[in-house]
Amino acid sequence: MERPRHQGMAKNTYMRWRLPLVCLLLEVAMIVLFGVFVRFGPEADAHWEEEKKDMNVTSDIENDFYFRYPSFQDVHVMIFVGFGFLMMFLKRYGFGAVGFNFLLAAFGIQWALLMQGWFHSFKTGKILIGVENLINADFCVGSVCVAFGAILGKTSPIQLLVMTLFQVTLFAVNEYILLNLLHVKDAGGSMTIHTFGAYFGLTVTRILYRPNLEQSKDKQGSVYHSDLFAMVGTLYLWMYWPSFNSAVSEHGDAQHRAAINTYCSLAACVLTTMAFSSMLQKKGKLDMVHIQNATLAGGVAVGTSAEMMLTPYGSLIVGFICGIVSTVGYVYLTPVLESRLHIQDTCGIHNLHGMPGLIGGIVGAITAAAATEEVYGKEGFIKAFDFTGSYKTRTPSVQGGFQAAGIVVSLVMAFAGGALVGGILKLPIWGDPADETCFEDDVYWEV
């Protein structure tokens, strides 16, 4: 009845029936799967009143809700406002940045509850969920938001939903390999979220390479107000990152420590970012792109080690280095990646999540390998690395090796998965925009 609107190069970006169909199908699938599988965990179930006694819990305050809910809400803000607004720097893509991020994250958290649930919370045929599952679902979606940064402005909402479907699946598999099979620690996700998310996204954008993207060059920049909106995203990510890295750590000292380490790393990162942003520009002026992004690298890079005894000065050193690496990456590496490797990375996720994620994995491996009973205390040592059961005899240096293996596995999963998903997204059926209408809200939004 309605004629699709053709845009340059005769791309069909008409969403009217495709997008609703995909959304409704996915949501109906979620309802069916939730109906079959998902139930409340013991601390969220009304039976808690009785189970409390069995569990020997004397007070309602011992409910995991009170240990983790404030951190959960901070993480939630990072995913929806943090990522959504950070990507708002483009002058004509504010609706797409915040709106599509909203869409993919809202779908992703549901699918992640299922995928992660089957791997980690599956008991007697049901997935039993509580606040920790909500945090982990947000984490999983965080890796999709990272990948979204690479392809921002160049994909249709359907492509984003398809990518989310696959990436969440792969994330859950990778996470299972790392946490359960390799028995690796990665509470803040340097490997599982950032390294995986970044290299997955970079592979996808490589495969979706657009040789004629310079046709929309005028829209790739920011304007004054879009940069200020982006700073809302930056600051919320920066401020709440201590909650992110501590949200699923063990109760007590581990959560406490993870927050402190992250706070320190991020603070140091701001100073080196400012230093190098000024230093690498001829006129010595600061560049908002660096301030918006590289200041966050310190949070990424302590994602594995924050809950370990990294120490405050160790955190400062990591933040110091990452502010430099990330800013240098924006200035020198991003242009090369595009011109030589044909990797068009809209938000520069390689600088913010890729390299700092790898550094984070390495720092985690080293910190684990360097752990001693003296530094952790006898009981603290066992608790910190969960050296119990079949891992009772694992030594710190072996743990360091497994941590390093976790980086490799995450990279392999990212490249292989990204190639697969990139190939699927290349199919001409998803309604992606023409080269000259990239980075433009008008394609998918009433403006």
Place this chain on the structure above:
Amino acid sequence: MERPRHQGMAKNTYMRWRLPLVCLLLEVAMIVLFGVFVRFGPEADAHWEEEKKDMNVTSDIENDFYFRYPSFQDVHVMIFVGFGFLMMFLKRYGFGAVGFNFLLAAFGIQWALLMQGWFHSFKTGKILIGVENLINADFCVGSVCVAFGAILGKTSPIQLLVMTLFQVTLFAVNEYILLNLLHVKDAGGSMTIHTFGAYFGLTVTRILYRPNLEQSKDKQGSVYHSDLFAMVGTLYLWMYWPSFNSAVSEHGDAQHRAAINTYCSLAACVLTTMAFSSMLQKKGKLDMVHIQNATLAGGVAVGTSAEMMLTPYGSLIVGFICGIVSTVGYVYLTPVLESRLHIQDTCGIHNLHGMPGLIGGIVGAITAAAATEEVYGKEGFIKAFDFTGSYKTRTPSVQGGFQAAGIVVSLVMAFAGGALVGGILKLPIWGDPADETCFEDDVYWEV
């Protein structure tokens, strides 16, 4: 001395003496009433140190502050940033949206502390307040913010203060009837906050009907940046709604469960909103009005049932339906309400709070009626519905009936109260703007 500035149709919008007088009178009244009535509750009073022993409390962490303060702050953000920014979509009414919301909410929370205090926290002649009172005061004001959405841009700040004075009073009465007389559960306020607030506001705007409002039609739309500001409001409401619906639930599993149910409902709602927003537009493009509003309907609609054993998939279903109902309402119902019923609903609160609030009340009644000891556990069942004392013998189906009665009472209170208050606001003494200067900050603000 100063001559009032006359604006079109000779309306006198000069605020210089009237607004200060009203503000100061109200605030002095608050101080006097607080002086006579309001004191710290036992957990906020310095005597706590001694009372702890009497109460058999072994640790300071058992203070209600630690159970509810994080949720309180989230709710606080929803009221002041959430509602304030959500209403900022109008191109020339940003100051009024956020500023008047600030004014009415700041007054409203004080008056609500008193009104709700007399009904619920009155002991030996004093209102004893703690963090739960602060949350409930914010909740009460939430219903005023809802009503404000219907008359946004068409009223003077004095009218808003007068409306707040009356609406808070009626809210407290309605809440007392529901919670105390009918013994109804409504922790997230589907009935008391949303249904009441929406139909109250719609009645008020009906009575304030402006036949010539099309004179300011050019100012009723949004611009690119105002839509981005509005998304700040949307996202904070969306993210923190799990805190809203769980903030005053019982300690432990009930708070935990309410947060999970709300998280699920909201996630599903985003997908159906996107689907129908695209489907109902000829070009298949997404409409920011829907994304800003209908994505929140899922939170409204589990306001009564979130703390019950609605289950995650039940929540998904509710969110699924409400995203559709709300979006369809924006497209088809709002224009009809204006043209046929002369209800000019600036923000479309009927779609976001009215219909979803009613659905929420009904879902709550059904969920309560379907409750069994098997699902809740013997003790959990009694705790969840507070079937103690004189309600010891109440059955789930009877409870369901009372829940349904709560919807009816809320509607009656809303219509009757709205008619009364609308009539008062129609008096020509409050300085409301002329038809051609509606939706325009310049009338009441230095721009």
Place this chain on the structure above:
Amino acid sequence: MERPRHQGMAKNTYMRWRLPLVCLLLEVAMIVLFGVFVRFGPEADAHWEEEKKDMNVTSDIENDFYFRYPSFQDVHVMIFVGFGFLMMFLKRYGFGAVGFNFLLAAFGIQWALLMQGWFHSFKTGKILIGVENLINADFCVGSVCVAFGAILGKTSPIQLLVMTLFQVTLFAVNEYILLNLLHVKDAGGSMTIHTFGAYFGLTVTRILYRPNLEQSKDKQGSVYHSDLFAMVGTLYLWMYWPSFNSAVSEHGDAQHRAAINTYCSLAACVLTTMAFSSMLQKKGKLDMVHIQNATLAGGVAVGTSAEMMLTPYGSLIVGFICGIVSTVGYVYLTPVLESRLHIQDTCGIHNLHGMPGLIGGIVGAITAAAATEEVYGKEGFIKAFDFTGSYKTRTPSVQGGFQAAGIVVSLVMAFAGGALVGGILKLPIWGDPADETCFEDDVYWEV
């Protein structure tokens, strides 16, 4: 190699080597000092698992992290988003407002952890840090953010870092004198943060007086959107102020009470601000400058007394008065300060932090002097004022006297320190902007 860019009056604002050098030197110094001095406190150290037993702690929930982390995050948001966005009202200085605030705060919190650590958390040669240290570091930086408000738009980032270095040092000394030597209560920092920060900043800006500042007059105003961004800052400060004033109070009733008092004071403040904003303008229109700032004075003014038994109506009275004082200050005092005393106060910090800070100190002194065992309870009285050890015999009236002395000490430190630091900042080596390029991002930022 690069030629510095000369700007009017031949000021050299070229930052390329100076800013990086200062940032890197400061950060390296931080790393070295943290390496020598800073370690995890017992509740963040992996030994906690063992120490718990020694400390007789039965549950992880007793870790201070769970008492204070939610408040910490709220305070964190106030420092980085609250102050950063509040100062964004200038039409062409958004990057500088949020970016320089980010820079100075990120450096300041590190230096504050050290300075405050040496005074308050120094044990066996090490500074042992936990979540309370993070809050106090944020608090300390808050006073720098206050001072920044006075010189906003008129200084280079290097000057801001130098000021931060000195001001944090002086803050820590002043805080030590007040809290440890005078045994004064000031949990929300009316004296240590606001009075000190404001009069320090005012002294600095007096010394940096620019007689020809009217050359950049056209840039000193706001535009519509910059005012809306500023409201983001205002609202986050306003909403989270209860967390600010309660963040480091004693566990239990004191935190609870501080939050309630602050909530009440802020609510009252909004109404009198609105009243006087309208009353003092010829046309009776509201002025966004007042709404953005004076509404917060109520939080400043209960900074000392919020944790005491100020009572809710006492808080309302304080807020009532401060809304008036602050608004009147903006209208009448700020112009006089500039024309007569040559104090150019960009954000009007004298009205928001100076006078309300003084009022806060006085209210605190009176509230302390009026304390009785009857009101506080025997044990509560001792706990509230820490009348133990060598202070066992101190009476409320003596405490009131010491509180008053704390105001005087803070003022003396502010004037003397501000004069010293102002003199240092006047040196022509820091790259400050010319008069005609003040309030202009283009000088230090790629725009």
